[in-house]
Amino acid sequence: MSLRHRALVRRRRTTGIALTAVGALLALAAPGLAAAAPADPGPAKITANPRAGAAPDALTPAHRTALIKSAQSEAAGTAQRIGLGGKEKLLVKDVVKDADGTTHTRYERTYAGLPVLGGDLVVHDKSGRTTVTRASKATLDLSNLSPKVTKSAAAGKALAASKKTKVKGAETERAPRLVVWTGAGKPVLAWETVVEGVQKDGTPSELQVVTDAATGKQLLAAEKVHTGSGKGQFVGDVEIGTTQSGSTYQLVDPDRANQKTYDLNQGTSGTGTLFTDDNDVWGNGQPSDRQTAGVDVAYGAAATWDYFKDSYGRNGIRNDGVAAYSRAHYGNNYVNAFWQDSCFCMTYGDGSGNTHPLTALDVAAHEMSHGVTAATAGLVYSGESGGLNEATSDIFAAAVEFHEDLPADPGDYFVGEKIDINGDGTPLRYMDKPSKDGASKDNWSSTLGGIDVHYSSGPANHFFYLLSEGSGPKTVNGVDYDSPTYDGQPVTGIGIENAAAIWYRALTTYMTSTTNYAGARTATLSAAADLFGAYSPTYLAVADAWAGINVGNRIALGVNLAPVADQISGVNQEVGLQLDAYTTNSGASLTYEAEGLPEGLSISPTGLISGTPATLGTSDVTVTVTDSTGATASDTFTWQIAYVYSNATRVDIPDNGAAVLSPVTISGREGNASATTSVYVNIVHTYRGDLIVDLVGPNGTVYPLLNRSGGSADNVDQTFTVDASAQPLNGTWALRVQDRANIDVGHIARWTLTP
Template identity: 85%
Template sequence: MPQHHRALTRRRRATGLALTAIGSLLALAAPGLATAAPAKPAPAKITATPRTGATQTALTPTRRAALIRSAQSAATGTARRIGLGAQEKLVVKDVVKDTDGTTHTRYERTLAGLPVLGGDLVVHEDAGRTTVTRANAARLTLPSFSPRIAASGAAAKALAASKQDKVTGAAVENASRLVVWAGSGKPVLAWETVVEGVQPDGTPSELQVVTDADTGKQLLSAEKVHTGEGTGQYVGTVPLGTTQSGSTYQLTDPDRAGHKTYDLNQGTSGTGTLFTDDNDVWGNGLPSNRQTAGVDVAFGAAATWDFYKEAYGRNGIRNDGVAAYSRAHYGSNYVNAFWQDSCFCMTYGDGSGNTHPLTALDVAAHEMSHGVTAATAGLVYSGESGGLNEATSDIFAAAVEFHENLPADPGDYLVGEKIDINGNGTPLRYMDKPSKDGSSRDSWSSTLGSVDVHYSSGPANHFFYLLSEGSGAKTVNGVSYDSPTYDGRPVTGIGIENAAAIWYRALTTYMTSTTDYAGARTATLSAAADLFGAYSPTYLAVADSWAAINVGNRIALGVNLAPVADQVSGVNQVVNLQLDAYTTNTGSPLTYEVTGLPEGLTVSPGGLISGTPTTLGTSDVTVTVTDGTGASATDTFSWQIAYVYANTTRVDIPDNGPAVESPVTITGREGNASATTKVYVNIVHTYRGDLTVDLVGPNGTVYSLLNRSGGSADNVDQTFTVNASAQPLNGTWKLRVRDLASIDVGYIARWQLTP
């Protein structure tokens, strides 16, 4: 079959990266907005070239498959080497290799043969060094593999969840499967159910519901359908990759693994009809011509494929050389577009009146980037990780626009500006100031995880704009922006190409399914260190951009010393305290000087304070860290050496059941306890408002520490002060904990008494 390529108008690219996913493009209203302060324009952009050794090697499908086979054959030994348990196994998902030879192997896990959701990890291996990035650091173990809730019960709960999400025609096509849920906190046995149906706007629904197999509690509800030469309505006149079959031309792209573009003819299932033409001149720019949407769709797929390949050597959405396919003209008056992993396909509606198709370039790139996220980090489409999932698609949508630099659609930091869903010429989202859409957040806050993912993406989009362009007023490609910062301080941009390169490496190398905003900061800093060097100007710009959306702190030039909290240690008990310091003067060695240490403690050249304190008392400790240039930082804290008694044995807390106790016994002391007795409590529990926590003295007196306060917040990790002066020191003290409500469970991890 001959191949045919026709270019009516030559296009070429400028530099750039960014843009947004339209996952569904539309979402419900969100809570109030976070505020950001105006920021002065930053200095001119930071220019830098990524280190070649840290860029990923372009792998052929055959080479990639060979690396995956090799990693899988070594998986048993890898599992032992990184400390997994005997019942755990690793299943290779992907392997990427840097040009310096470092490999990053992404694994899923099983426990006793059950899939572990949220148990994914990445093993990084270079010459002589292995490190691991984990979605969940908790020990993977279960007390039982026998569910109390039947599969039918889990299915019923999943159907109820779909009803709450207003999914119509809901049905469980395949039986619920038993899994281990490690998406957050302590791993539990669970059922995973996928409910299929139709979302309120007509988008197909594949609702993933995870249900605790012991309690019936819903652990996750996440939507898996992410709604997201010719002349197109939006891209103008562009070249298309087509294939000739006899006297007919087909929208089958021979240069991109045979990507096909179909006309669904207003249907909502199947693939529809492959677009064909008799003269290889497609569309006329008007929605009345059915080929026009096909041109936008086919070009969007080609541009996205080219961007990932040219920028990062990525060979298709899954990096396996296999093309997705696209479907235009979905439904009637359907105002959305979406990506489905289940069919590995992109689908586009024709919009209001079937005259405003959602086929713009940023929409296409956004939706297909959901596929890239699914094939790499697999960010769960819920909470903060869901917002990062959406932002990733917006980021790479912008990147594709800048990369293509089309006269009809030049690069910008607006999302969906061409499709005009709102009917008033406004974009769906704004990356420079997300709150301009009326619902998105500009900055991170502790409530961000409860916001719809299309709006919780706002801070990450804002971070990316600031990292690319910097703060303050400016004009890019004819569009005016004025980006604020949370702290009111300016940010200097590094350019969209480098910003996107950092995000891509973070996504494919360091992020996992449960990465939140704090984790994304860590991942992008690691990526920036790989590409541009730790504490380089580019690295510091990444930290500045996160601080500008209220995630983490800016990094000061020179020596940085993390503050040390006031310490309480037990007399004659071993101490190990690592000081956390670094310098932005790359390669300059650090010297640690510590004065006022309790007797028995010393500091090593690497900043580790260790030893066994021998004398009771409190001292003021001063730490000074100096680098080779003479730059220094100082911190002072108090260190009390006291009698400290602790119990670190785990005690499980029954759900809505009787109280449990954890004891410590004191002997050889005289007199009574202090009027300022300190009780440190560390309880892992997913709803602290269920709990009462008491200290019981040796004579039976009960001191209430916590009485069902804290609401739905997780865990208890705090120190309480009680007047226990009526208690004799000697005897058995107990921490008593009771759970007074059903569903959430937990355990006493540790408690400590300083009487």
């Protein structure tokens, strides 16, 4: 066949017959955009390969289901292990497994049978060590679960909230349900209502309204249907997946779990009719052919599936191998597109005059990425978390564009650049300088949570651009950028692939429903440490990019020396103290010096202070670390040499069993112990909240040190001070430890007594 049109669509091989078809949309590029210019590398970037062990394991749907089932069967024990109360239960939402075997299990919570909104958490299990990332650290202890506000009153307040947002035809999806709200402040009993209707631009509405069940105060009003806008686009020379059924072909993609593409025929409900064709030749490159939009829609769904699969081993939006479906030709003159979790589907309007279908690649990737967010962190679509939710979709929209590398739509850091919604050729949003759209914010401020999420997403988009490409002027794929920083200091980029990998790991592993900008910084630094190493150049670039939008500080360049606590050592007892220092100057070596060390101690070339002190007393010690570039850092602390008694013999602590003792015996001393007797305790245990720890004096007096406090944190590494002046120095002292709960175990590693 002759190629009469601007774009070629080649069908992916499905039945052994390779056919070609024409189908793409023609559109004018926005000013300043070039078609397919070679990428300008700009200033040098930081290049690094992610650590293989931290990469997500590509789970089959069956393997993922088995992990979820196993985690749910152990949920009761997990709840106890991480310190939840007796009325709380865990419901497994997802399990992510790293290549090195580390698992990250995401849970929702209930309290007395009620859903806990904002109570989600992630349990990280690595080599027997457990840590927890929580959406809320508040303790759940509600004394009254009887609402003062009636169910009907809550429904009325929800309908009133929808009226304020100009939702038409509003009605409650179901009767309000009682929940526990932990989104902000003290947990309270609340009503959750979902109001359905139509937004003012014709988009379906699913407005989630949370109302305090005691006061009637509105706690949340968040739209659950996520939207974008545009007028028209084309994807160029692409392949799509189709399936032959009898003598016809269907837009059913067999390579991606049979993703389907439907024609809504200007309807606003249902699925419409499946796109079919008699010869597997789809579209003519013009919006007048209804199949043309179907081609772009099917390609956008496939590209998004492929990006998450190729980059992170993710098997579909929910990572369960199940395909979402797409609907083209929604409504009349509908200038928008949207994702709905409720139908697990993506929907596109035809734009003004039904002649400008909204099927741009970045629109598709943006909206479907909302589904990935919903299936993972579940970022609430309001406040700062809402801005991060919206930015996540912009981030992956850019990542999909770069991943596809289409000649007709090369990767860029604009959102909706082919849509031209303003009629002047400008994009919807700019990641390099978000404020260029006239409403988005470039940097974080304390007022950010009070503006529309499409504009509060600006700082996160800016962060991602800075992390990917760096600050200052540069040209990428023929597009000119010039990104500023809040602190006026430069940021060096790490490339979009590594930047997106860090964001994806942070989203799926460390972010929760209530994560704000400060929490996103913490999450991405944790992700960067996992993938590239803590304090690596890539890790430091993440901190720099956040500082570039006024979130947190840059990590100091040069030598960093961890503060050294004041020391107490025993006379005539061997000691060892390793200094913790690193330099950000790549390849630089460190040298160590120390002044004022107690007699008998010295410092080694590796920063280990060791020896046997022989004289009682206290001195001020200054340690200095210098790297081979001349960068230096110092710290000063006191070192007391006293009578110190210790026991470093391991004593295992039985799980939920009898108390164990670790003794030290003192002889040859006169008088009683001090009123400021010091007890240092080092216990290795995976749940310190299980433990009761006491000091027992020679005459049997018990001095409580720790009584099941510290929650789910690991280990005890702490110094306690007690008034033991009624105790004789001579005799046997003992550290007594008892584990009072099931599951976690540990041992006494070492303890010291300075009486």
